[in-house]
Amino acid sequence: MTDSSSIRFPDGFLWGAATSAYQVEGSPLADGAGPSNWHHFSHQPDAIADGGTGDVACDHYRRYEEDVALMRQLGLQAYRFSVSWSRILPEGRGRINPAGLDFYRRLLDRLLEAGIQPCATLFHWDLPQALQEQGGWANRDSANWFADYAHILFRELGDKVPLWATLNEPWVVVNDGYMHGVHAPGHRSLDEAPWVAHNLLRAHALGVQAFRADGQGQIGLVVNLEPKYAASVGPDDAAAMSRAHAYMNRWFLDGVMLGSYPDELAEMFGQHWPRFDLADMALLLEPFDFLGINYYTRSVNRDAPQNPPPHAESVRQEGAEYTEMGWEVFPEGLTRTLQWVKQRYGDPPIYITENGAAFADPPAHNGRVADPRRVEYLRGHLRAAHEAIRLGVNLKGYFAWSLLDNFEWSLGYAKTFGLVQVDFSSQRRTIKDSGYFYRDVIARNGL
Numbered sequence: 320m321t322d323s324s325s326i327r328f329p330d331g332f333l334w335g336a337a338t339s340a341y342q343v344e345g346s347p348l349a350d351g352a353g354p355s356n357w358h359h360f361s362h363q364p365d366a367i368a369d370g371g372t373g374d375v376a377c378d379h380y381r382r383y384e385e386d387v388a389l390m391r392q393l394g395l396q397a398y399r400f401s402v403s404w405s406r407i408l409p410e411g412r413g414r415i416n417p418a419g420l421d422f423y424r425r426l427l428d429r430l431l432e433a434g435i436q437p438c439a440t441l442f443h444w445d446l447p448q449a450l451q452e453q454g455g456w457a458n459r460d461s462a463n464w465f466a467d468y469a470h471i472l473f474r475e476l477g478d479k480v481p482l483w484a485t486l487n488e489p490w491v492v493v494n495d496g497y498m499h500g501v502h503a504p505g506h507r508s509l510d511e512a513p514w515v516a517h518n519l520l521r522a523h524a525l526g527v528q529a530f531r532a533d534g535q536g537q538i539g540l541v542v543n544l545e546p547k548y549a550a551s552v553g554p555d556d557a558a559a560m561s562r563a564h565a566y567m568n569r570w571f572l573d574g575v576m577l578g579s580y581p582d583e584l585a586e587m588f589g590q591h592w593p594r595f596d597l598a599d600m601a602l603l604l605e606p607f608d609f610l611g612i613n614y615y616t617r618s619v620n621r622d623a624p625q626n627p628p629p630h631a632e633s634v635r636q637e638g639a640e641y642t643e644m645g646w647e648v649f650p651e652g653l654t655r656t657l658q659w660v661k662q663r664y665g666d667p668p669i670y671i672t673e674n675g676a677a678f679a680d681p682p683a684h685n686g687r688v689a690d691p692r693r694v695e696y697l698r699g700h701l702r703a704a705h706e707a708i709r710l711g712v713n714l715k716g717y718f719a720w721s722l723l724d725n726f727e728w729s730l731g732y733a734k735t736f737g738l739v740q741v742d743f744s745s746q747r748r749t750i751k752d753s754g755y756f757y758r759d760v761i762a763r764n765g766l
């Protein structure tokens with residue numbers, strides 16, 4: 320039974336939609352850009368489920384004005400996007416590519432003319448390949464490479480961007496790129512993963528320090544959080560839940576909010592877990608202005624000793640609804656997650672920087688795309704977000720993932736999250752029913 324009571328979000332609540340550079344831009348080597356590690360990785364045989372790459376994607380690098388017009392049609396107040404590091408610094412550091420900066424200046428100018436607030440993420444997984452070849456995030460120097468890149472963006476684009484995020488989902492870089500090898504750079508290393516996580520957070524902290532020197536506006540960190548449940552009341556499954564919670568939800572936030580890593584990580588990584596300098600842990604506590612939370616689902620965990628850390632596996636729930644990603648639709652987990660962050664980390668300002676669902680949408684017919692399941696997913700999660708506000712969470716805004724159907728990393732183009740459908744053979748955009756639903760939510764500032 321759909322709750323039909325109307326709800327209204329606080330005045331000034333910020334409504335947006337989100338994308339990322341490698342997933343939408345295409346033209347990865349245009350105008351002097353250097354290759355990213357995702358350009359390299361996606362061209363490896365069998366790396367991507369449908370053989371897709373980011374070579375064209377949504378052609379946003381060339382169609383950005385059309386896409387800003389779509390954002391206006393949706394009434395977006397903000398647009399979250401990421402900057403391609405290797406467009407700005409083709410070798411990752413040193414020589415600046417002016418044409419790369421010029422693209423983002425053009426995009427920012429169109430957004431500001433449209434009254435849409437830019438929210439720029441410095442790193443959304445696409446590391447310059449030249450830096451990957453020097454060890455990437457496993458190289459302790461990566462934090463300084465990132466800080467130098469950040470300085471350039473704050474200096475060159477800072478007057479046009481009010482909201483910045485340093486990193487998008489460091490957990491995915493570690494888990495998918497260094498533990499399971501299904502994302503760039505495709506490594507599987509219990510020795511590299513903890514250092515990669517640590518250097519990502521060092522980079523975040525140095526990036527915030529660079530912002531304090533050169534930036535304007537506000538800066539935050541974006542993490543993916545997923546409430547963990549136990550598959551049974553037995554002690555083994557309860558322990559698995561606790562390990563999974565430490566591994567995904569606490570690893571990065573404890574690092575930057577508490578200056579320590581969960582004890583469970585040293586236990587589950589054993590001799591692979593390094594000793595981190597106290598000076599490093601103090602750096603991690605560099606204060607930042609907001610927390611970006613990406614929420615999609617929950618997971619129900621049982622003990623799986625044979626698996627790599629966190630030695631757990633998720634259990635499918637009978638009778639539950641799942642998206643095309645195999646993620647359970649569980650809106651109440653969003654309220655719970657927001658409350659947990661408020662209570663554990665001192666009530667920080669929060670933006671939901673991503674929330675959305677992949678469903679198998681029909682092709683556009685007479686200019687319409689019926690996606691009722693996505694409408695209901697969004698409705699349920701907006702209600703859950705509003706409940707968190709009612710419970711006192713300092714929630715400032717919400718960004719739907721995603722503006723456009725796009726390149727879903729190792730899964731290619733088959734998984735579609737967009738409020739707007741993209742026909743990749745023609746690049747035609749069609750606003751889905753969920754896009755019109757979201758437009759009305761923004762206009763009403765509520766449901």
Ligand SMILES: N=[N+]=NCCCCNC(=O)[C@@H]1[C@H]2[C@H](O)[C@@H](O)[C@H](O)[C@@H](CO)[C@@H]12
Binds near residue numbers: 339487545615728
């Ligand atoms: N294990 N497990 N459970 C699920 C963990 C989810 C982590 N992945 C995300 O949050 C990614 C985020 C990314 O920013 C975006 O670039 C992706 O397109 C979306 C959709 O995939 C989401």
